[in-house]
Amino acid sequence: MIANTIRMPFRGRLRTAAALTFLIGGVLAPRAMAANNLDNNGGPTMQNQIKAFLIYWLPSGVVLDTSVTNGVGNFESLTQQFYRDLSATSYLNIVTQYPGSCGSNECVAQNQAGAVALGGFWVDTQAYPHAGSQADPLGDSDIQNEVKRAIAQNHWSSGANSEFFVFTGVVKNSGQEIEECDSSGSNCTFRGIAFCAYHSSFGFNGGNAFYGFLSDASFNGGGCDEGTFTAVNTQVASDREVAMMSHEFFETITDPLANAWWDTSSGNEIGDNCNQIPATVTMNGHRYVVQQQWSNASSSCVSAFGPSIQLSIGTGGDDLRGDSSATASLERPGGASFESVTLKTQNQSSWGNNSGHIVVAGFNQPSQTALGQVAITLTSHNGTFETDDNWNIQNLTAKVLSATGGVLCQQSLSGDPLARLTGSAPTGVFGTPNCPPPVPPTATYNQITFNIVTGGDDLRGDSSATASVNLPGGAQTFTLKAQSDGGWENNSDHVKTFTISPPQPLSAFGQIAITLTSHNGTFETDDNWNIQSVNVTVNGSSGGSCVLNQNGTPLARLTGSGPTVILHPRAGC
């Protein structure tokens, strides 16, 4: 369905302050150091299933952690377990914001069970080709060669969605870290721009092999403590290494070839904007120290993302021009907008004919919010001699996803074209009936109140009375009046409140039996009791509700031979 009305475009999410400089009074005022959102530089990102291969390169005399007796402790097991636990977590969900190119379309890693896997691990005790000292450091080519050796030795397969991590260690006797330099030779673990780790790629078997160098964080003189000083898993060196590895792994997923997601003004990738800012997360029941990652959706460092909305849009035979912009308004069934998503800014590349694009944003709404429709608006920014842009939308898929990757709802629409947006009709409105408001959780009640008015015959002082309420699991009986309580005089009103455990929905409350019990003293006969009215209500966190509300003249007369009255739920409410 296409709306014919022209709408004003929604304002898109703003980038955080870009680095700016100003000359003030001759002094060069400093640049703002606030982190920017990541730019999509057009390259591919990793897709499921993403595999990590861990190579512990530990020649004789080199260990991973000098603080434990065997030099390893849980270092290897923790770095491996991380990949077994990472899938379908709100932490991994962060990467689903960043689609990459898949031919003329875009695709994005899905966060689901098995999204990430440990491809394998290997402890290599072969000697280093260099001393690993500052005078004779390992080089990047040594790391690449080690990756090749590991692949060959273990018959691993490389591919577009695999990363090979090489861990070097620390000299056991001296505590000296194994030093390494990058491919330029200008940056090392100990000189130039000192690093803790890096990720890169090299041509291999007609494709690329993606790899990461991971120094031993706790022993790196460049400063790699990852902001972690207390062990979450008994061994701080292991925790730090996982945090460091998470930085590089997320960067490799979102920027494997250095041409996908990074901020062009700083060179920062997803992990760099949050460098060495830790978070403790629980994944599959195991706790990890991870590094926070950058979320474009919130322009901040996060350790979880979601729920989210994923809009996949296919352009038809008329492109979305390079200087045009587009937004999507997420609207309730009645049309009220509750969130605006920038699909394309004016300075982003055109969406060519017959190309597919994915935009992901946080779905920042309470779970009760329905996605009733998506309104997409084209805005032309005409240059000289340009007329308004026209844009054919061929298909649209809207998915609302949970933080752990589950599809909460999905609506797929297509046409030829599905919609044509023009200068005079720039907005298309697309209904999403598959995303109705979720059924509100059934209210439950944990309190029941009886309001009973006695009629022209009292409830004697030595008598007792109970109310028995039918509930799932059996009747619950409450004492309205104990034998020791004072009598309920004629025409008197009595309110008694009791706890229901466990709390029950309104529909669970069945019939209610009110019973008189006479405790006759010497020369006493059975008591008779006139009940004029009974009002029963229940209460819970979401408020109160009527169970029954009955009255009569009297409503019931309880006697020794007929001591019980049965009242039915919902009567009189």
Added chain:
Amino acid sequence: MSLAKFSLTCALLGFVAAAPNMAAQPAVEFKDLAAHPVETPAINNMVSQGIMKPVGATEFAPDAAETLGEFVVSVHSMFNLGQPAKATEFGDVTAKSAIYAAVQAVTPYMGRQMLCFGCLLGKNLLPEQSISHAQVAMIMAQVLVAQKKLALPTAAETEAALANVADAGLIPPPARPYMAAALTGGIVTLQSGNKIALGMTHTRAEVAVIFDGAQKKFSLPQINQPR
């Protein structure tokens, strides 16, 4: 106190007040510049402005490697850089450090992540380490671009400028425009084999020539002049 000693003292303290026509006049005749006749005027110019510091009363140490810390102090002084709103904390340059203010002022122009693209950067700056060609080029280009003395080239201009640079393939994508700007701006001169030699270190004499050349080429004010 003799005039020479007074001038040297002032130079060491970084606030020498030489008249403009004294810029190339040595406040003191360094004894270790005999093998550097070409660089001597630049060295004298930088020392007289307090941009670079001698290592002794009559020694400049022209062949010693320039450290990152020295370079940062010089850039801070030469470009009169202000303090950023938000500090970048380095584990080895704390607020008590003599070079803390200079480091903070220059850090936004260091392009550390651009030069070490894909790296998880350490928390230490390593100011005692020798500065590389890549670092000098990046810092100078970033500051000059920020001051609008140097234009940042387009992607096409960048690749054209780097087309004949033998080691251009080692320059990370985000650093390429700045390396190209440094090259076309004369901050970087190609080494043998048409290489920038990214990891090669600069001597103090070389840095003096770079500063002196930039000051002249980009009409940067001498630091003793009113701004």
